[in-house]
Amino acid sequence: MSDAAHAHDAHGHHAQPTGIMRWLTTTNHKDIGSLYLWFSFFMLFVAGSMALLIRSELFEPGMQLMRPDFFNELTTMHGLLMIFTVIMPAFTGFANWQVPLMIGAPDMAFPRMNNWSFWLLPVAAIMLLGSFWLPGGAVAGGWTMYPPLFIQGGVSYDLTILSVHIMGLSSIMGSINIITTILNMRAPGLALMKMPMFVWTWLITAYLLIATMPVLAGAVTMLLTDRNFGTHFFNAAGGGDPVMFQHIFWFFGHPEVYILILPAFGIISQIIPTFSRKPLFGYASMVYATASIAILSFTVWAHHMFAVGMPVAAQLFFMFSTMLIAVPTGVKVFNWVATMWKGSMTFETPMLFAIAFVCLFTIGGFSGLVLALAPVDIQLQDTYYVVAHFHYVLVSGALFSIFAGIYYWLPKWTGHMYNEALGKTHFWLSVIGMNTIFFPMHFLGLAGMPRRIPDYALQFTGFNQIATVGAFIFGFSQLLFLVLVLKTIKSGAKATDQVWEGAEGLEWTVPSPAPYHTFETAPVVK
Amino acid sequence: MATGKSSTLTKLVIVALGMFGFGFALVPFYYKICEVTGINSGDEQSLVKNTQVDTSRWVTIEFDANTNEGLPWQFKTTQRSVRVHPGQLVQVEYEVANHSDHAIVGQAVPSYGPARAGAFFKKIECFCFTPQTLAAGERRQMPVLFVLDPSIDKDLHTITLSYTFFNTDPRAQTARLPEKVPHV
Incomplete structure (x- = not known):
């Protein structure tokens, strides 16, 4: 593998296949980065449409548009697709584009493996989506795949397990590539503690992926053998324990939460210093905070399952370890605010999204602290309060950071400035739409509306209607974003090499658009 | 450079395979924890303890x-x-x-x-x-x-x-x- 990759690097400019074969066979980190980002963008619309169907059904109490089992399929697939085919590939796309550019490397460490990591994803996505047309429909047991439901479903459940295996393999290969690139291919003089925060957060994220994705693969393998080969890991009828699945799943699942947010922290830590025209406040504490979050994330998993029952001592342990994570996260938020403090700030679209990220992610963090309290969590388990919480951290957290990053680096990638007016319109529609959907869900949850149910009691109607209106504003404003990206690729003011006045780092030393091959001779960092 | 990369690759693949094994090792680990702490045993959970007995009187x-x-x-x-x-x-x-x-x-x-x-x-x-x-x-x-x-x-x-x-x-x-x- 590495020999072949090396030979490819040495040749550099050989004849490029054209058309579809160019993209199928590409080993260029920029091509693969673009593929990841376009795939993620496409899946955002697919999984987002499912969310709009869910919200349409919930516009009124009673059953209007669909059968309840189709509603369950939608909620399950919306979750699986948004996590595994939208947020994660988008961040991997950023890593592919930016990590070599930021550390002065010519490409990723294993370009052919990189090609494989990407092209496994559409296969997995087709298997997941195709299961809608199988007998019995798509998986409907919730994205967390809990037995006993998950060992009772039809053939689409087997297909989902295989799809999760493939997506896991893709993530592990991608992570190996990223770690190897960062550890071995940094420009001379670029010490670890001089790396841009985005590179740091991705290094730690990649380690988390390598440590937890195989555990998920193990858990779904056990589901597969329970379903098809007569084992009884989780089948109570054969002496197994369904609660054990929850422990194994969340041992993966909680670090996964940080896999979805640490790269976001990295992107925001690049953007805020640029538009505050100040270096990042507390760089070292930022690195240590990221590492502490990653390590602590392995000790908190059972806060997802307080309601299944556990000894009081265990509840206390998981409650306090969860609250402990608020400390390094608080350090990060403090550092971002301190970076802005007395900076010469300007508010271009990337900065607007970054500031919205800091404010709204913090709201999501606070509702997370509320849920971390074991006695409160037992009340709020599986209510819309939980839905509000994780959408605040995933939509206004992860997704907004992706928007911010796209706006920030798009001029470097395309050579054109995006349309600022259109960008700001997209921002305001997104931020208003997002809050209109998810803020009322806090109230619904506190009032006791359960999640994952297509019908609800009459008194919840008002807030649900507000949320549905917000969902359509948010959903359709993403079409604006698509138009903006397409327009920027085709036309727009010529971007300078540095693009942003306050931008610092190796990626801003190469021309805009970034040439197909960059840093073939390594730059020297002083 | 190539040797540095391949040794990193080897280490990371071993970690990934090890964690796959760890997922399965969690199964006996889970049952051992339950046994040691007595959390999941049938008598503890299925028989509700009668706390209303007044042992001070006959x-x-x-x-x-x-x-x-x-x-x-x-x-x-x-x-x-x-x-x-x-x-x-x-x-x-x-x-x-x-x-x-x-x-x-x-x-x-x-x-x-x-x-x-x-x-x-x-x-x-x-x-x-x-x-x-x-x-x-x-x-x-x-x-x-x-x-x-x-x-x-x-x-x-x-x-x-x-x-x-x-x-x-x-x-x-x-x-x-x-x-x-x-x-x-």
């Missing part, structure tokens, strides 16, 4: 069994008395036998001595709840399952629980079955 309960003269049955207790804590779940057996040559339906009626003790008897299962049919020559063991309410008067140390079986066929009776069987 009450003696004496049993008495009678048949009304219109009923050709033999009816007796299998034990004369038990000593229990208030709040404790108690099960006792009575034995009944039909000595006649035809099936008879009988109904047992309880009485308590002193009478106010009756209010503190919480019967969960009793043969006196329903009429009992005994075939000719049939012999049967019948349970009474009860709890003595922990709020029972402090001065009650001995209680007598007495049952009398009546023939439900009105023609056979000399003394009448009460119009309404007291709610037991």
Whole structure:
């Protein structure tokens, strides 16, 4: 593998296949980065449409548009697709584009493996989506795949397990590539503690992926053998324990939460210093905070399952370890605010999204602290309060950071400035739409509306209607974003090499658009 | 550079494979944790502990069994008395036998001595709840399952629980079955 990759690097400019074969066979980190980002963008619309169907059904109490089992399929697939085919590939796309550019490397460490990591994803996505047309429909047991439901479903459940295996393999290969690139291919003089925060957060994220994705693969393998080969890991009828699945799943699942947010922290830590025209406040504490979050994330998993029952001592342990994570996260938020403090700030679209990220992610963090309290969590388990919480951290957290990053680096990638007016319109529609959907869900949850149910009691109607209106504003404003990206690729003011006045780092030393091959001779960092 | 990359690759692949194994190792680990801490064992979870037993007191309960003269049955207790804590779940057996040559339906009626003790008897299962049919020559063991309410008067140390079986066929009776069987 590495020999072949090396030979490819040495040749550099050989004849490029054209058309579809160019993209199928590409080993260029920029091509693969673009593929990841376009795939993620496409899946955002697919999984987002499912969310709009869910919200349409919930516009009124009673059953209007669909059968309840189709509603369950939608909620399950919306979750699986948004996590595994939208947020994660988008961040991997950023890593592919930016990590070599930021550390002065010519490409990723294993370009052919990189090609494989990407092209496994559409296969997995087709298997997941195709299961809608199988007998019995798509998986409907919730994205967390809990037995006993998950060992009772039809053939689409087997297909989902295989799809999760493939997506896991893709993530592990991608992570190996990223770690190897960062550890071995940094420009001379670029010490670890001089790396841009985005590179740091991705290094730690990649380690988390390598440590937890195989555990998920193990858990779904056990589901597969329970379903098809007569084992009884989780089948109570054969002496197994369904609660054990929850422990194994969340041992993966909680670090996964940080896999979805640490790269976001990295992107925001690049953007805020640029538009505050100040270096990042507390760089070292930022690195240590990221590492502490990653390590602590392995000790908190059972806060997802307080309601299944556990000894009081265990509840206390998981409650306090969860609250402990608020400390390094608080350090990060403090550092971002301190970076802005007395900076010469300007508010271009990337900065607007970054500031919205800091404010709204913090709201999501606070509702997370509320849920971390074991006695409160037992009340709020599986209510819309939980839905509000994780959408605040995933939509206004992860997704907004992706928007911010796209706006920030798009001029470097395309050579054109995006349309600022259109960008700001997209921002305001997104931020208003997002809050209109998810803020009322806090109230619904506190009032006791359960999640994952297509019908609800009459008194919840008002807030649900507000949320549905917000969902359509948010959903359709993403079409604006698509138009903006397409327009920027085709036309727009010529971007300078540095693009942003306050931008610092190796990626801003190469021309805009970034040439197909960059840093073939390594730059020297002083 | 290539050797650096391939050694990193090897290490990371080993970590990934190791974590796949770790996922499966969590299974015995989970059961061991449950065993050591006693969290998931059947007795702990399925049997709810009775926290209402007042172990500071003893009450003696004496049993008495009678048949009304219109009923050709033999009816007796299998034990004369038990000593229990208030709040404790108690099960006792009575034995009944039909000595006649035809099936008879009988109904047992309880009485308590002193009478106010009756209010503190919480019967969960009793043969006196329903009429009992005994075939000719049939012999049967019948349970009474009860709890003595922990709020029972402090001065009650001995209680007598007495049952009398009546023939439900009105023609056979000399003394009448009460119009309404007291709610037991």
